[in-house]
Amino acid sequence: MADAPTRTSIDDVTDDLLELVFLHVPSPTSLIRAAAVCKPWRRLIADARFLRRFHMLHRPAVAGYHFNKPRFCKWEKEIIYKPAFEPVASSTQLPAINARHFSLDFLSDNMTAEFIKPEIMDSRGSLLLMEFRGSNCNNLSHDFPGALVVCEPLTKRYAAIPRPWDFDASSCQYERSYLLDGGVADEAGDRIGMSNFRVLFELNRGNRAHATVFTAGGDMSSWSEKAIDDLLPVINYKRHVLGRAAGSWYFFNREHCSTTGVVLDGSTGEYSSFEMPNVDEDWSVHNKWNHRFYVTDDCDGKPCILSLVDTNLRVFTKRGGDNSDEWVLMNQVTLLETVLAQIGGRYEPDELELMNSCRYKLTLSMSTRATGFIILQLDPYESRFFSVDLKAMEVKLTKKCPGKIMYPSELPWPPALHTITDA
Amino acid sequence: MAAPESGDGNNGAARMVTLISSDNTRFEVEAAAASLSQTLQLTILDGGGGGGDGIPLPNVDSATLSKVLEYCIKHAPAAANGGAPNATAVDRAELERFDNEFVNIDQSVLYSLIMAAHNLEIEGLQSLVAKKVADMIKGKSPMEIRRTLGFPDPTPEEQAEMNAHMLEYGWAYE
Numbered sequence: 001m002a003d004a005p006t007r008t009s010i011d012d013v014t015d016d017l018l019e020l021v022f023l024h025v026p027s028p029t030s031l032i033r034a035a036a037v038c039k040p041w042r043r044l045i046a047d048a049r050f051l052r053r054f055h056m057l058h059r060p061a062v063a064g065y066h067f068n069k070p071r072f073c074k075w076e077k078e079i080i081y082k083p084a085f086e087p088v089a090s091s092t093q094l095p096a097i098n099a100r101h102f103s104l105d106f107l108s109d110n111m112t113a114e115f116i117k118p119e120i121m122d123s124r125g126s127l128l129l130m131e132f133r134g135s136n137c138n139n140l141s142h143d144f145p146g147a148l149v150v151c152e153p154l155t156k157r158y159a160a161i162p163r164p165w166d167f168d169a170s171s172c173q174y175e176r177s178y179l180l181d182g183g184v185a186d187e188a189g190d191r192i193g194m195s196n197f198r199v200l201f202e203l204n205r206g207n208r209a210h211a212t213v214f215t216a217g218g219d220m221s222s223w224s225e226k227a228i229d230d231l232l233p234v235i236n237y238k239r240h241v242l243g244r245a246a247g248s249w250y251f252f253n254r255e256h257c258s259t260t261g262v263v264l265d266g267s268t269g270e271y272s273s274f275e276m277p278n279v280d281e282d283w284s285v286h287n288k289w290n291h292r293f294y295v296t297d298d299c300d301g302k303p304c305i306l307s308l309v310d311t312n313l314r315v316f317t318k319r320g321g322d323n324s325d326e327w328v329l330m331n332q333v334t335l336l337e338t339v340l341a342q343i344g345g346r347y348e349p350d351e352l353e354l355m356n357s358c359r360y361k362l363t364l365s366m367s368t369r370a371t372g373f374i375i376l377q378l379d380p381y382e383s384r385f386f387s388v389d390l391k392a393m394e395v396k397l398t399k400k401c402p403g404k405i406m407y408p409s410e411l412p413w414p415p416a417l418h419t420i421t422d423a
Numbered sequence: 424m425a426a427p428e429s430g431d432g433n434n435g436a437a438r439m440v441t442l443i444s445s446d447n448t449r450f451e452v453e454a455a456a457a458s459l460s461q462t463l464q465l466t467i468l469d470g471g472g473g474g475g476d477g478i479p480l481p482n483v484d485s486a487t488l489s490k491v492l493e494y495c496i497k498h499a500p501a502a503a504n505g506g507a508p509n510a511t512a513v514d515r516a517e518l519e520r521f522d523n524e525f526v527n528i529d530q531s532v533l534y535s536l537i538m539a540a541h542n543l544e545i546e547g548l549q550s551l552v553a554k555k556v557a558d559m560i561k562g563k564s565p566m567e568i569r570r571t572l573g574f575p576d577p578t579p580e581e582q583a584e585m586n587a588h589m590l591e592y593g594w595a596y597e
Contacts, residue, residue: 024557
């Protein structure tokens with residue numbers, strides 16, 4: 001045998017093989033730490049081609065959820081929202097990240113100081129879309145917001161979105177805004193980032209619904225517009241936002257006695273119609289003012305439609321995967337018993353019967369839609385909240401009321417490493 | 424043991440090939456095991472490596488080659504089954520146990536192994552070692568990674584860069 005060969009060190013490993021090692025690193029946070037080790041590593045990791053490959057192998061990691069935390073303001077007799085954040089629990093794929101890194105305090109500067117009402121409108125990738133309104137426009141939600149901002153909380157970057165160039169408050173009503181993927185993938189293969197996103201505004205001009213799209217691109221930002229008033233059901237103020245799932249928004253217009261809804265694809269910015277689940281009952285229940293349909297992500301991130309009538313909850317998902325248009329009943333549960341058991345059975349049976357039979361019937365209302373679970377509020381006797389796991393249909397008493405929708409926030413990708421490669 | 428290949432068998436025994444390391448050590452191994460290497464497979468299909476000739480591997484020393492062959496011999500039966508679609512759970516668990524133990528070795532051997540696996544185009548071995556090194560990086564701070572992987576102490580300039588990076592990506596360090 002030969003003498004002991006010279007010891008091979010990590011320095012001897014070629015770039016190709018180091019790349020292979022980095023592709024096996026399980027989380028973006030570990031990858032970012034590796035990028036700090038030395039300049040050659042940083043150069044390899046910051047390479048757009050490498051970042052694209054890493055991104056294809058590792059699903060984007062949801063770090064937590066932003067939401068508009070409601071607080072009833074006695075003096076103004078209205079609900080005031082305060083943006084909040086809840087990180088996901090630590091996993092092998094991603095260690096938990098401290099919530100303070102997702103604070104939106106960096107937005108409290110000159111631009112937004114005069115507007116006291118911030119509200120999260122949408123999220124996409126690592127970005128948030130936020131509206132800011134002043135104190136004196138309580139009833140003017142059809143006005144364009146005082147400020148509209150797209151931001152990336154983790155990197156504390158933001159961009160103010162201008163008002164559509166031809167927005168005229170006297171003839172134009174603002175409905176809502178949505179965050180869309182950018183028009184083309186960037187060099188790291190991503191469709192969403194601070195330099196690559198679109199914002200869609202739904203506006204009503206006269207009686208015609210318009211979608212106006214702002215495409216970010218630094219000095220090259222652009223606008224486009226299309227009429228959406230030929231959509232059925234019609235996009236108007238009577239439309240109900242069912243919720244958000246898999247990055248798309250679902251709507252239903254209770255004005256029409258039809259079973260068709262509309263979905264806005266958050267990736268393409270296109271609207272299309274879809275058939276609501278086939279519920280075996282009188283549709284008038286759902287068409288009355290207390291419509292009871294909602295949309296959210298199931299625990300696998302796939303869209304599901306929920307129907308909530310009194311204390312009966314049903315969960316519908318698409319049977320044949322994404323290609324099938326048919327919603328199928330997956331779970332059905334009557335929550336009354338469970339809910340009453342949870343609050344300690346403080347009512348006698350006859351008392352209950354009376355309550356349930358009279359006009360102050362016990363009902364559950366939707367409080368929060370989140371990924372894989374919802375939070376319901378018991379009305380009218382008890383302002384108690386219950387979370388329902390959409391897979392196991394497990395019901396738990398909870399103190400939390402994290403607003404209507406919990407907006408998922410992913411880690412920024414690519415991780416903007418170019419800022420340090422040439423440091 | 425692998426079944427004899429038709430027309431090539433020496434009295435029913437599996438066909439053997441000889442590999443020669445950079446330090447001139449000769450290894451005799453079944454063709455089926457050596458063929459886990461895409462590079463060697465071509466040579467062997469051309470009839471090389473038999474008899475007294477041997478296939479010279481000028482980039483691989485004997486210590487590394489013996490380790491590579493240990494892997495190939497263990498994995499050859501499964502590979503012969505075409506990725507082992509009908510392998511039993513026990514077989515798979517045994518291979519997994521072997522793999523875990525196999526990479527539990529000195530770092531310098533790991534680095535030699537991954538480079539040899541790359542040269543010889545043994546994809547499974549290459550990924551196995553890459554994953555092992557990635558596991559050594561996972562969850563550590565940059566300084567811990569440097570120490571674990573035997574980097575020299577950082578220069579003041581490198582230290583300053585590391586600090587700046589940790590400041591910028593504070594969220595990734597908790």
